Amino acid sequence: MRVKEGNKEKDILEAAIKVFAEYGYHVAKISKIAEIANVATGSVYVYFKNKEDILLKIFANLWSELHKEFKLLTINSSLSQAEKLDGMIDLIFDVLTANQALAMVVVNEQNHLQKSNKEGFTDFYDKFLSIGETIIKEGILNKSFSADIDIKIFKQFVFGAIRHLVNCWANEPKNFPINKIRQNVKSIIKYGIAK
Template structure:
């Protein structure tokens, strides 16, 4: 690794420990979630965060960089909680699956602005951003793959299933459930959907 790359990595790490970095991300979630991507200029995000416009550019290259950073932090939080709270290597695969659903719905269920941001506004991104989004979500896909494989090896899930289709079904069902919840005004508890979604999923996966 050359000196330039090392400085960039260290700088990013330092930024993430800064209160202003977090304040800008939280402000962007709120402003974009409520006003929409195209109605959320940097100046409005800065005002919500309580910082000067120029301060935002000390942490982010542009608004697209803010979007990607929010998704990276969100997926990172989900993955960290899964590793902290679930025994992926030792527990029952079906219970691990339920844990994935519970954590996913729990994080979005307490933050409708974040749900609106990820489920609606983030999807207005361009092709280059969509590739970055795919790279960011990959660690979560890998966890789903791990649960599926463990279920097959333990005889809990059907060995004949197509694992890629199973992963798409699991993530797609959770994703669509959050989307339906936020687009209908978040009028009910998202966590109340854990059991019915789990029942549908595990019914299709069980051996």
């Protein structure tokens, strides 16, 4: 018998994140991913069904991690809704900014997967967004958030703004310092730009 050496699946996944980030999903080549992972091209197909399967697993890992942490946040009843909203934003920033390449992939390839609409993917994504929804609803109920805001729209508003800003940071970290982004996002969401 022979036993698998190292953790090639993990190596390939990490390489894929880098390569997808640099070239974008469609331009990224399997051979390049294999090269970065220090693995033969053929090995990629031992661990993954095909190219799309790799992207799918990248997202599944991310959503599942975020979802787990969000769950913890929501059940912490000592926090106000505003604090929970801040906490959610912090979590997203923490996870995405811990890995610049992952951030770029998430931000840019989301749409591709939504189109091909694989199971497994939308599952996590939907759960993830619905937790945000719960927080806003509670906030409106106890009058700490304005009732004029449409929850579905607000949710996507925040998601879109963060998505785009994280992309700005990933492309030009110097011009878009992440902590400044984080602080501005929280402030604009809470108070807007009016003085």
